[in-house]
Amino acid sequence: MAQFYLTTTLPYINSEPHLGFALEIVRADALARAHRLAGDNVFFNTGVDEHGLKVWRKAQGLGLETQAYCDKLAASFNDLKKLLDLSYDNFIRTTDQHHQAAAQEFWRRCLASGDIYKQHYSVKYCVGCEMEKTDSELENGHCPLHPDQDLELIDEENYFFRLSKYQNQLLKLYDSQPDFVVPANRLKEIRNFVANGLQDFSISRLVSKLPWGVAVPDDPEQVMYVWFDALVNYISAIGWPDKPEKFNQWWPAVQIAGKDNLRPQALMWQAMLMSAGLPASRQIFIDGFITAGGQKMSKSLGNVISPVELVEKFGADVVRYYLLAEINDRDDGDYTDERFMEVYQADLANGLGNLFSRLGNLAWKNGLNPLAPKIGQLYTKVIQSVENWQFNQAVGYIWQVYRQIDKKLTEQQPWKLETAAAQKSLQPLVEDLVDAAYCLQIFLPTTAKTILNFFSQPITGKPKPLFPRFDQFNNNFKK
């Protein structure tokens, strides 16, 4: 039995869950389910990243204890499990004691490797934005959003990580493993970036400036900045460092991350692992972004789509279907209400939903015997596609089968036949539907279970609609 360790990135909890993260975790969930179905032993990790200035400020703004705020938001992220029907095994929080201890131990290892050093760190800071600004972000030496205000120059001592030391090792890693980052163009992107030279990066902040973080070992004035804290979750989640047998059972991980996370995951984290003397990740899959009507989702544009609201309106499987089948798995994808409804109506209501009604009804009327799913060619194709992160294709294979069944049903017209002949005609069609439902478990677990249950026992009545037409609950869908 193969061991398969899969982890998402940890979303930052300065705001409610984003549709982009829903995409990431639903894809991860599909992959985890595919591996379980194939008989692998799976550990699926997710969680939340809770430290940092933004979280601290957010809590202050709400008049909450920081930890209380974190507890609240962590719970709202963990709610996604039920909402989106996710199957993860572990939900890690970076405020977990165990994780903090692991982050500190990781720091010590890198320090022992000579890769952590202290240095002056100077940065321009926009008081208006309350954010650090790089020169490339400035216009005429001022923040473009607050041109009237002078930038503050912050000059402090921080710890740095010697990233520059790992350029060659990183290149070697990329070259030795052509599928280390998927899609391939992302590997190319990160390789080019590394080949152009690397600069060390700062990995701590003054406690006085960032009061909410993991303490730097043996330096009460500094806390870790995000990298040495959050990234370490991938190994602290599986027992590093105090449970080596568990760690060795699972590591290295397959990781999934948004394209904004290419560098942290495929570059910084890998170099950090090298420094700590640990094996590199197994593979990193990079998601595109979801745009809303072709534009980037942003609060200022007011076009942010909430995954929670979508699920509350349509249910987990509908949202999962849109994310897995419709959002391009190699590039950015788009969301519009119109497209969402179109996909719902065409593929789910008129497609699978109606087919299930047709076949279920005919099977009931003709007293078809119970059927169990078989593993066939479809299964092989679907599993293979999912393992290659080709979710669109995998779901497409299943829908091809549905179209086939609809077509055969129309051709054979079993409703005109007498019982024995009808049964003979229906049997292979229901078999196809049930076999496809077996594969569908990976993507739409609830729907698949309904279909499998219906045909696995003596049929006692008409099937209930899987996906009602929009006309019938149109008023539920409002902008």
Added chain:
RNA sequence: CGCGGGGUAGAGCAGUUGGCAGCUCGCCAGGCCCAUAACCUGGAGGUCGUCGGUUCGAAUCCGACCCCCGCAACCA
């Protein structure tokens, strides 16, 4: 000469290694009536951003240009 992704039928998109241009929705016509006014068949509709090149043959390779969208290293 900063980096990357795009520009294919009215709309949304597929088109791995160059070989008659596809899918879904919408539209038109027919069929069916088991089913969620659903399903099936056929049809109309495209100078594949522009210009040039390579080739027997290019949406696909090469070059130039135009337009759109992200990102521009500590902003998770």
